[in-house]
Amino acid sequence: MPSPSSSVQEAKRALGRRLRELRQDAGLTARALAGMAGWHESKCSRIEHGKTPPSDADIRAWTHHCGVEDQAADLIATARGIEGMYVEWRRLERAGLKQAQETASPLFDRTKRFRAYSSWLLPGPLQTEGYTRSILQATAERRNLGHDIEDAVAVRMQRQRVLHEGDHRFAIVVEESTLRTMIGGPDVMAGQLGHLLSVASLPSVSLGIIPSTADRSALHPVEDFWIFDDTQVNVELVSAWLTITQPGEIAMYAQTFAALVDLAVHGRTARSLITAAIDALDA
Template sequence: MTSPSSSVQDARRALGQRLREIRKESGLTGRELARRAGWHESKTSRLEHGKTPPSGADIHTWTEICGAVDQAPDLIATARGIDGQYVEWRRMEQPGLKHAQESVLPLFERTRRFRTYQSWVIPGLLQTAAYTRAVLSTVSTLRDGPDDVEGAVAVRMDRQRILRSGNHRFAMLVEEWVLRTVIGDAEIMAGQLGHLIAAASLPSVSLGVIPLGHPRGVGWPVESFTMYDDAQVNVELVSAHLTVTQPREIDEYSRAFTELGAIAVYGAPARSLITSAINVLG
């Protein structure tokens, strides 16, 4: 797998290349542009090589000096889109957990094929209210966010209606250790695992469990991710939320999902692993 932040880095380099082309078309050297802009020439180099993300003011200055003001709106929109690809959880959840849950509703509604790999928790669409409450309560405490857990739980539960409506298909892969990681307490976990068995029986859902101890090759992903059709991948990092849109990287996640799916078990063997995890809870 490529580095999780490579989409952002590649996009910044592409934007820098566009700025460089605009400068060259104007006949200016990097030094002359820097002199007219009133900044050090090293800043021009950093912007053109994607090492420093340009601000809106930087882009306005650049295009004005180069006689390409008409390109400024498109360049600024591109820069803002890159900023949105890598978003720290604290920033995303600053308006509240409920807002964060609501913000993805349009994406869920337009997606037809979901592919999810979870190495941390049960996939959100298959969670019980009690399990979700325990997860989000921990998130709220760790990130010192607004106390709107109940509202966020309600939004997530309502979102699960897409499991039973519309032309949606869900392929879910979870590591067996997710089944054995107690979230909340034993009662909450037992209820969640029982619900998981029921949810896996839905016609729209395919659930695979990757058994503990299964031999693996090199380079398996450790980050949880969800693929929305072939248009976008959302990756859950420890500190941030990453959106991948480059076709090349989406293909890499697709291959990783296929390879992980090949070592998972389904149907009765998967239910057996879930039941075993319930029995351990006593």
């Protein structure tokens, strides 16, 4: 699979190519356009190669001098969309954890088919309140955030209604290690694993667990990701939240997810792995 940030870079390059075509169609050299706009002569090259993101003012000047001012609004919208593909956590969470959680709720409401993979923790829709609280408390401490943890937990719990309402379907694959990664202490984990047995039996949920003994020769663990219908993929990075919308890359994640499903066990075998993790808590 490509680097998680590759879609952002490709989107920047695609916008640059579009701007270069407009310049060429206008019969202008990069040096001539830079001179007309009052820029350093290297600026056009940096924009066209996706190295420097154009501002709204840059795009307006570009389209003005190329005689295509009617395309400015569309190009500005494209540039802003690229900016939104890679959102740093400090920007997303600057108003608090509650608001950061609320931003995802509309996406969950409108999505019908969810596919998710996680290598180290159980995904949000499967979490208990205690498990979610432990994760958000650690997040708040690590990122020096405010104290709206309980409000954020409430939003996450409310979002789980999609498991029971409407025509939503969840296919979730996790590594067996997620069952044994301690989150919140033994009591929280015991409650979480017991809840997992229950939620995995819902008709809207297909839970696959990749055993630690699975042959990983062909496919190693990859970054955690969500696929929402066939319209977008989200990847949680250390520093940011990545949104992928390019069909080719979405298809790559879908293909990888299908391969992960093939590695996973389901049904009774998956439940036995959960039960073994519960028993290990008492060992």
